[in-house]
Amino acid sequence: MKELVLGLALPVLGTAIGAAFVFFVKDKIPSYVQKALLGFASGVMIAASVWSLLIPSMDMTGDDGIMSVVPAAVGFLLGMGFLLVLDMVTPHLHLGSKSPEGPRSKLSRTTMLTFAVALHNLPEGMAVGVVYAGTLAAGGDVTISAALALSLGIAIQNIPEGAIVSMPLYTENHSKWKSFGIGALTGLVEPIGAVVVILLASFVTWVLPYLLAFAAGAMIYVVIEELIPEASQGEHSNISTIGFALGFTLMMVLDVVLG
Secondary structure, eight states, X not given: OHHHHHHHHHHHHHHHHHHGGGGTOSSOOOHHHHHHHHHHHHHHHHHIIIIXXXXXXXXXXXXXXXXXXXXXXXXXXXXXXXXXXXHHHSOBXXXXXXXXXXSOOOOOHHXXXXXXXXXXXXXXXXXXXXXXXXXXXXXXXXXXXHHHHHHHHHHHHHHHHHHHHHHHHHHXXXXXXXXXXXXXXXXXXXXXXXXXHHHHHHHOGGGHHHHHHHHHHHHHHHIIIIIHHHHHSSSOHHHHHHHHHHHHHHHHHHHHHHO
């Protein structure tokens, strides 16, 4: 139980630490730093999707040949589709954009920015939850150290994400405390998503391989639809590529060494 609480708390703590940058940084984050951080987050999420989610999903089936990849393939596509639907039905505003996405709404700019970050964080919480569900399942192939590696990797990449949220809010004339609060609160989406997935997997154990791949598909959707386009636009796109390489390598090493 202590390991589960720690695993759920680490990503939230990472987001809060990043959001607290607003108290120490006087101006907005430089463009090249932001692109490096976006690339880093993308690398962590892609590596986590492969080593922590898709490979365990296929290992967990116990089948050979084509049947070993069916749950992974189905779950992956469902995860992509789920985020696509959420993206279409939720009014939200991406950082640096002036045009909201989703249905028309009278929500404030700050609220729509928060929704955008919440959509981003939900798959990460689901990923942490389903991996810990794998550690709790009888005969599961996921070790507690592998689950901790994923939580730690998500927490590390949540630090720059928290800063990327709070700093633009501060530059839009919000107070430091309000900017920090909104940035930190977006991290609470992750344990909520994690608990929902854990409860679902505990009642329907056979669905666990599908849920692992589902979380992978949802995370990769966020990377492709949001992070990579933001990181590759304008100048310093090569720096985002370096950040991606570092994030990918870090998450791969964490999963292999701790897993």
